[in-house]
Amino acid sequence: MRIEESRKDFPITNDLIYLDSAATSLTPIQVVNEMNDYDLRYRANIGRGVHRLSVVATERYKNAHDKIKTFIGGDGGTLAVTKNTTEAIGMVAGGIRWESGDRVVATVLEHHSNFLPWLRLREYGVKIDIVRPDSDGYLNPDSFESVISDKTRLAAITHASNVLGNITPVKEIADICHQHDALLLVDGAQSVPHIPVDVSDIGCDYFSFSGHKMLGPTGTGGLWMRRPDLKPLHIGGGSIESATAENFTAASGEEKYEAGTPPVGGTIGLGRAVDYLNDIGMDTIRRHEERLTGRIIDGLSAIDHVKIVGPYFDERRIGVVSFVMDGMHPHEVAHILDEASAIMVRSGEHCCMPLMQHLGLESGTVRVSTYLYNNPEEVDMLTATIEEISRKVS
Numbered sequence: 001m002r003i004e005e006s007r008k009d010f011p012i013t014n015d016l017i018y019l020d021s022a023a024t025s026l027t028p029i030q031v032v033n034e035m036n037d038y039d040l041r042y043r044a045n046i047g048r049g050v051h052r053l054s055v056v057a058t059e060r061y062k063n064a065h066d067k068i069k070t071f072i073g074g075d076g077g078t079l080a081v082t083k084n085t086t087e088a089i090g091m092v093a094g095g096i097r098w099e100s101g102d103r104v105v106a107t108v109l110e111h112h113s114n115f116l117p118w119l120r121l122r123e124y125g126v127k128i129d130i131v132r133p134d135s136d137g138y139l140n141p142d143s144f145e146s147v148i149s150d151k152t153r154l155a156a157i158t159h160a161s162n163v164l165g166n167i168t169p170v171k172e173i174a175d176i177c178h179q180h181d182a183l184l185l186v187d188g189a190q191s192v193p194h195i196p197v198d199v200s201d202i203g204c205d206y207f208s209f210s211g212h213k214m215l216g217p218t219g220t221g222g223l224w225m226r227r228p229d230l231k232p233l234h235i236g237g238g239s240i241e242s243a244t245a246e247n248f249t250a251a252s253g254e255e256k257y258e259a260g261t262p263p264v265g266g267t268i269g270l271g272r273a274v275d276y277l278n279d280i281g282m283d284t285i286r287r288h289e290e291r292l293t294g295r296i297i298d299g300l301s302a303i304d305h306v307k308i309v310g311p312y313f314d315e316r317r318i319g320v321v322s323f324v325m326d327g328m329h330p331h332e333v334a335h336i337l338d339e340a341s342a343i344m345v346r347s348g349e350h351c352c353m354p355l356m357q358h359l360g361l362e363s364g365t366v367r368v369s370t371y372l373y374n375n376p377e378e379v380d381m382l383t384a385t386i387e388e389i390s391r392k393v394s
């Protein structure tokens with residue numbers, strides 16, 4: 001499918017300009033139809049019943065599960081379907097048997113979902129080492145070299161910043177971690193939807209992502225594990241091999257991490273979203289967003305009273321662009337964009353308060369984020385509206 005043809009599959013784009021895909025993406029009609037099909041034609045629980053609906057639902061669920069795993073290059077590991085990235089990261093934080101004196105390395109770039117779970121481990125005597133990015137938000141692998149030690153149990157790093165858009169050098173960081181026998185968790189919430197991802201090439205131990213940011217339904221996401229060595233947070237139906245009144249044996253594979261009824265229709269919908277992304281091609285999506293991002297940055301950087309926060313255009317960034325305007329709160333700018341031109345953007349701290357403090361931007365930023373359904377005309381409307389706002393500031 002050609003990327004330009006995809007717009008018609010997202011009816012919301014007829015009515016407004018959606019530039020908030022980093023928060024959650026739109027969903028194409030094909031994904032909605034796939035989920036309706038489950039609910040209306042073969043809805044049943046999975047892995048339990050022998051009747052025909054249960055057999056079909058189980059097969060479609062497993063099929064979707066496999067597709068999602070392959071999409072991130074994860075065939076060599078274990079994938080647990082989760083409800084989002086936050087839950088996936090919580091499974092790592094809660095699933096390792098921590099010992100007092102263990103250390104975790106995190107960065108100031110992280111979303112709260114990949115920062116607060118590590119801070120909370122201080123209750124168990126775990127110490128946190130924090131790496132700070134340079135003024136453009138880039139993380140230098142040398143700064144990891146200087147903090148990772150043989151006491152480091154885990155490093156937790158975003159693959160792409162949801163505020164500044166920069167892509168982090170996760171492969172180099174994986175090498176450093178493994179020289180010290182430390183585990184690496186990569187938060188792929190912003191990378192999987194936008195750039196080709198191969199977890200085995202990265203060399204990480206855990207990888208988290210959100211289905212709802214990659215054309216899938218809300219309530220879906222995943223945690224990929226190189227080895228299924230985490231203690232499951234929940235236990236119950238579907239996650240054990242056998243049980244007696246005295247004991248139980250946990251299931252050996254992915255089921256171990258999916259206790260209870262999983263989001264069956266949602267996972268099948270996410271599998272369809274993966275097909276959709278594959279039909280267009282992740283390289284094509286990446287190039288399309290690079291062009292749009294260049295256009296946004298060129299446009300915004302030429303406007304008075306606008307300051308872009310983060311890197312200017314280069315190949316180490318995704319289509320997330322943050323900016324601030326002199327004398328205006330980011331929420332005010334976002335309101336005007338909506339009211340004047342029906343443009344949806346995010347404003348505020350983007351669940352990254354430590355980063356905002358590091359940048360000295362306590363009120364946050366205005367954040368524009370693109371996806372495959374955006375086009376150059378929409379980007380031009382954004383810059384024209386910001387130009388209009390800027391004239392009123394002067």
Ligand SMILES: Cc1ncc(COP(=O)(O)O)c(C=O)c1O
Binds near residue numbers: 087160187221
């Ligand atoms: C980098 C990053 N990590 C984690 C999250 C949390 O994702 P979710 O709300 O799907 O759990 C987000 C959401 O914006 C994100 O951008």
